[in-house]
Amino acid sequence: QLRCLTLPAHSRFLMWLTLQNDEFFRGGRAASERLSAARIGEKMLSGGTDRVPPSGNMWPLFCNEVGLSYDQEEKVRQYQRMMLTKNQTWLDRHSSKAGEMTLFSAYACINGLSETVRQRENRFLDVLSIEQRVKF
Numbered sequence: 001q002l003r004c005l006t007l008p009a010h011s012r013f014l015m016w017l018t019l020q021n022d023e024f025f026r027g028g029r030a031a032s033e034r035l036s037a038a039r040i041g042e043k044m045l046s047g048g049t050d051r052v053p054p055s056g057n058m059w060p061l062f063c064n065e066v067g068l069s070y071d072q073e074e075k076v077r078q079y080q081r082m083m084l085t086k087n088q089t090w091l092d093r094h095s096s097k098a099g100e101m102t103l104f105s106a107y108a109c110i111n112g113l114s115e116t117v118r119q120r121e122n123r124f125l126d127v128l129s130i131e132q133r134v135k136f
Contacts, residue, residue: 036069036073037073041061
């Protein structure tokens with residue numbers, strides 16, 4: 001839930017997507033093939049493959065799920081290649097990750113403090129009788 005405070009899931013996915021190499025986007029086809037990844041994803045689904053690790057033909061399943069045309073896939077690839085050449089995107093990704101890690105560190109600190117306070121409270125309540133605890 002805290003991750004949503006730094007970046008929504010779809011934004012994190014897009015940042016991750018821009019870091020993938022050419023092989024990821026080929027999705028099991030040769031570089032010279034003009035078959036759409038969405039079509040490959042459709043074949044994968046009809047063959048019973050509906051889950052793969054990110055490095056294992058995830059792109060075709062994603063394209064099929066979203067319904068990207070071949071031209072749209074190419075536009076995404078062009079955008080991805082352009083993003084890899086810009087220094088600002090590197091800074092944005094790392095700033096986002098640093099913000100996310102700071103938030104998680106604060107969350108862990110607050111949880112640790114809450115646990116410490118709860119333990120102290122329990123030690124205090126152990127001194128009281130049941131009637132006194134109810135009144136407290």
